[in-house]
Amino acid sequence: MNTTISKPQRGRGVIARYCQYLPVSESTPTISLGEGDTPLIYCPQLSERVGRNCDVFVKNEGLNPTCSFKDRGMTVAVSKAVERGACTLICASTGNTSASAAAYAARAGISCVVILPSGKIASGKLLQAFACSAKIVAIDGNFDDALQIVRELGERGGFSIVNSINPDRIAGQRTAAFEIVDEIGDAPDFHLLPVGNAGNIAAYWAGYREYQSRQKSTKIPAMIGFQAASAAPIFYNRVIEKPETVASAIRIGNPAGWKQASAAIAESHGTIDIVSDEQILAAQAWLARHEGIFVEPASAATIAGLFKSCDSTEAAYSFKKIPEKSRIVCTVTGHGLKDPDVIMQRVREVKPVPATVKDVQRAIGP
Ligand code: F0G
Numbered sequence: 001m002n003t004t005i006s007k008p009q010r011g012r013g014v015i016a017r018y019c020q021y022l023p024v025s026e027s028t029p030t031i032s033l034g035e036g037d038t039p040l041i042y043c044p045q046l047s048e049r050v051g052r053n054c055d056v057f058v059k060n061e062g063l064n065p066t067c068s069f070k071d072r073g074m075t076v077a078v079s080k081a082v083e084r085g086a087c088t089l090i091c092a093s094t095g096n097t098s099a100s101a102a103a104y105a106a107r108a109g110i111s112c113v114v115i116l117p118s119g120k121i122a123s124g125k126l127l128q129a130f131a132c133s134a135k136i137v138a139i140d141g142n143f144d145d146a147l148q149i150v151r152e153l154g155e156r157g158g159f160s161i162v163n164s165i166n167p168d169r170i171a172g173q174r175t176a177a178f179e180i181v182d183e184i185g186d187a188p189d190f191h192l193l194p195v196g197n198a199g200n201i202a203a204y205w206a207g208y209r210e211y212q213s214r215q216k217s218t219k220i221p222a223m224i225g226f227q228a229a230s231a232a233p234i235f236y237n238r239v240i241e242k243p244e245t246v247a248s249a250i251r252i253g254n255p256a257g258w259k260q261a262s263a264a265i266a267e268s269h270g271t272i273d274i275v276s277d278e279q280i281l282a283a284q285a286w287l288a289r290h291e292g293i294f295v296e297p298a299s300a301a302t303i304a305g306l307f308k309s310c311d312s313t314e315a316a317y318s319f320k321k322i323p324e325k326s327r328i329v330c331t332v333t334g335h336g337l338k339d340p341d342v343i344m345q346r347v348r349e350v351k352p353v354p355a356t357v358k359d360v361q362r363a364i365g366p
Pocket of ligand 1: 068092094095096097164194195196198199200201249296298299333334
């Protein structure tokens with residue numbers, strides 16, 4: 001029997017697939033969970049909403065190993081940290097970074113400390129960090145306070161910071177842009193995504209620019225970011241002391257990547273806009289019901305933003321007159337199962353009926 005297992009480039013993780021674009025060498029150990037290679041899903045109903053023969057694709061980053069886009073950067077950051085001899089990772093998080101850091105630390109056999117805003121982490125994400133045995137410290141403060149503490153602890157030594165202030169994280173996250181170009185043959189015309197600590201928008205922009213400079217694409221997209229209306233420091237151009245939103249992943253008032261995000265938006269001729277919590281939850285329900293894609297609220301901010309750009313006269317970027325046949329990619333960043341709490345209220349309303357065909361038929365209704 002032939003027991004040789006061939007190692008295809010795809011499905012092997014972003015370091016194996018894109019090593020020539022990443023800050024890794026022969027001496028870098030690859031700490032991977034097979035991240036990346038996520039589906040780019042053509043969405044007929046979203047395309048119809050935009051009209052003008054445009055094509056809308058959803059890049060479903062919720063299908064990474066820990067169910068968020070963070071894994072792309074984490075594989076690089078943790079591999080590099082291990083190469084440098086790190087024993088303990090540390091991060092501040094609104095949930096997904098901590099879930100990812102905990103998993104990659106476990107994979108590497110090192111420890112992980114996560115600093116979280118108490119009571120503000122979606123239950124699925126907290127479970128992930130617990131399952132992977134991270135040391136969890138909840139603070140009476142928000143994400144911005146947690147990141148400040150992490151920066152200070154990082155300076156004292158003994159910890160490797162794996163927030164997106166670590167350039168290895170951003171390097172890895174660029175691979176999402178590479179995958180999109182590799183799949184559709186060129187860059188899209190518009191790229192929409194949610195903005196929190198503002199690392200991902202800068203990472204995509206760097207990825208698109210890199211591919212264009214290597215003649216892998218003929219153009220670069222306009223980057224359009226969306227913040228939650230009461231947690232929108234970049235949109236309002238001021239620090240928000242007490243950010244609030246149902247989209248807890250992007251509940252951030254003073255993003256670390258502010259400058260880089262602003263540069264990406266300006267250089268790409270894109271924009272930043274806001275969406276309300278009501279619009280976010282409506283878009284989350286719409287995407288699940290009409291395209292079968294269940295995402296967490298922060299990810300639904302992208303779809304809410306797309307609707308705003310199609311429908312509202314107040315949109316920072318209107319899609320009413322975009323060129324015919326434009327290609328639009330919407331990144332959805334995290335899986336819906338991470339944050340079940342809002343939908344759980346509806347689940348609880350399902351009351352059992354007697355186990356008879358008659359009762360079940362009555363419950364199904366007309
Ligand atoms: N979407 C999700 C699901 C996120 O978890 C985050 C950030 C973002 C969007 C925003 O991305 O920060 O690069 O602008 N989550 C971080 C965390 C802050 O701690 O998990 P960004």
